[in-house]
Amino acid sequence: MTNSPSTRPARADAVRNRRLLLDAAADAFAEHGTEASIAEIAQRAGIAKGTVFRHFATKEDLLAAIMGQMIDDLVAMGTRLSDAEDPAAALLEFMTTGVEVLARDRAFCEVVGRPSLRDPGVRAGIDRLCEVAETLTDRARRRHAIRPDITGRDVVLLLGGVHQTAAPLLTTEPELWRRYLALVFDGIRADATRPLPHPAPDMLRFVETDPPPGA
Amino acid sequence: MTNSPSTRPARADAVRNRRLLLDAAADAFAEHGTEASIAEIAQRAGIAKGTVFRHFATKEDLLAAIMGQMIDDLVAMGTRLSDAEDPAAALLEFMTTGVEVLARDRAFCEVVGRPSLRDPGVRAGIDRLCEVAETLTDRARRRHAIRPDITGRDVVLLLGGVHQTAAPLLTTEPELWRRYLALVFDGIRADATRPLPHPAPDMLRFVETDPPPGA
DNA sequence: CAGTAACCTGACCGAGCGGTCAGGTTGGGC
């Protein structure tokens, strides 16, 4: 759907509708998760159902566009934090923002928490997210602010874990995740000296490749 | 569907089919989550779709029966551990088994991780699970084996969090959760001295009551 | 201002879902 430079630029109403669609879809996915229906998204955007599929061939493409944007934002924030003076504080801020985003977006939880989305852009984005997390942990590790066996991928995985811990009480106690982030971060700090039992995940890709056809 | 004592006991084929149904449903829910279809469950059990609804009025009733059983098993295990000589080891074993169960059953993750199931039996079971976890943490706390501000409800919530941390790599690294359980348990131990920021969840019920009609 | 390609619309489709029920089958009391 992206116009190649040779073709005529998109019409004014098309770009406006695309904007409305993306905003409505982001809201709907955040609220209801990936199962938000196309019909509801179209209604929120004030456009017809068919128009949705004019901009995105499948629902998964639409979801991938939104998730990709969110991941890119997180990557940008991590990059910005990469040269902060206090690496441990920077890492904590990175994790805080990450869990905050998860707590506000159900679809994002599903996409990051399951190897469901096959979109290559999203997968690449998650890999870049792991890389920037690796940078942050590297710096903190070099200053002995965190235990030596924590990797960037650990940090990214822990975002989902911290959020999930508080998720059952999300509406009643929307800030409860701060409690568990603090607990986990205490576990990450250098004070704890016992080595972790299972080796860190070391594969290149964050999610499993090629999940079998079932589901 | 439970026979009151006055009525005639169930027929032999009925009890056999009920057994087949429960086993098949447990497998299907574990594999595909709560969205496993009644049609697939019936096929696995070798019975007709209509027979499923003869034993359980709705799909949710069937799910609740299986989830309730799993929770009861966990409660029983926790009770058994309540008088172990080493309370910290007992708490760790309780958490280990809990995460193990979560890692093997997708439906269980959904039911414990979201306030979705309205079944009163399941909710009561979760409350009893929190109580037994409270007993275990109490004993460990009294021996100063864990930090003083950890509650039983924290422990139960952390089960879901630890599992979720490793869940994206579940098929590739099925034992990865042990790494994060160790990390979290290090955070629970008394060594870490910073008090946790957010107060522990203190409401009586584990899950939110009366989620609005939407989804 | 006319012409056209891009765009939008909403009725429509097929698949899959939970749940129902008339009618055939069978276990077990007598």
Place this chain on the structure above:
DNA sequence: GCCCAACCTGACCGCTCGGTCAGGTTACTG
């Protein structure tokens, strides 16, 4: 061995979903 209530079966229903498309509309070009 008879009989009937309990049980089982599978076609069927209504609904929602993602996705399609013929036909009407509209923004740009020249």
